[in-house]
Amino acid sequence: MKNEFKHLQAAHCENGVTTNLLRTIGIENMTEPMTFGIGSGLFYVLLPFLKINNGPAIAFRTMPGRIFKRTCAALDIPVFRKKFSSKESGKKFLDECLDKGQAVGCQVGVYYLTYFPKEYRFHFNAHNMIVFGKENGRYLISDPVMETVTSLSEYELERVRFAKGPFAPRGQIYYPKESRIITDEVMRNAIVKGIKNNIFHMIQIPGTVVGVNAIAHTGKKIKKWRDKLGPQKAGLYLAQLVRMQEEIGTGGGGFRYIYAAFLQQAHAYHAKDELLEISKTFTQSGDIWRNAAVQAAGIYKGRIGSQADYDVMGDYLLEIAELEKSAFRALSKIKWNS
Secondary structure, three states, X not given: OEOXXXXXXXXXXXXXHHHHHHHHOOXXXXXXXXXXXXXXXXXXXXXXXXXXXXXXXXXEEOOOOHHHHHHHHHOOOOEEEEOOOOHHHHHHHHHHHHXXXXXXXXXXXXXXXXXXXXXXXXXOOOEEEEEEEEEOXXXXXXXXXXXXXXXXXXXXXXXXXXXXXXXXXXXXXXXXXXXXXXXXXXXXXXXXXXXXXXXXXXXXXXXXXXXXXXXXXXHHHHHHHHHHHXXXXXXXXXXXXHHHHHOOOOOOOOOHHHHHHHHHHHOOOOOXXXXXXXXXXXXXXXXXXXXXXXXXXXXXXXOOOOHHHHHHHHHHHXXXXXXXXXXXXXXXXXXXXX
């Protein structure tokens, strides 16, 4: 059960899996930034009531599975997705797919991935990879964040496919069902759809849970964490923010650099110079997110920790919120058909 397959390395797992699965059906003109942008991947959410690794749930990207789903929908590509009630049925279905030569995407838990260095393993169930074959009793794995293909035993794969906890994958398998001819017109429409979705998610949803309002809200909260949570718990919360921003394949700056690259590539399909200017704004935002990560690291490692240090950290996020709000407002004003 070894299928012809070309591994593609990427900054982020779901971007890479989506891009590579599309290539298995003959769609070669998709890049990681293009997949991320068409899939409306950029996001921000803080859920303090949901804890992951002793910290609040924080995400700089959309919900797991949405990038694949939205990208394929924008390109009019039908998809197959299935979860399983038992490990046995999950394994049986996977083997049947591989017997037919079908490479599949899998959502898995990170903690028990044996090919990950121990320092990169934590309880996070929204990682994605491709299983493309089976050889000598081991499953052949294309994990986009790895340089080369690898493999897992039947037990090792079962363990990560059926990991417990928040976002439990339940053996989830997904793949594009059939190909389409992707013309420049299809790409142009998909790009606009992706951008409009991201505008809605980042600046048009009311409240302070998601989008730029949530970034500003987090900045204000951080200024109170030192006194409200105490240095130890506040440090865990800041470490969680840095982990989700920089350490899970975001391309740096909480995916902002990847989104900037998407807008640059979109210019090839829509000759709107605003796209290039707004791309620079997202690069600037990514730089400030990285400055914030350095500040946060200094606090949780104990090198700094005064109230003034927390204020600086909070102010970084307030600045980012205003910057990204202006960027998405500028995107909303582009006249695509002119």
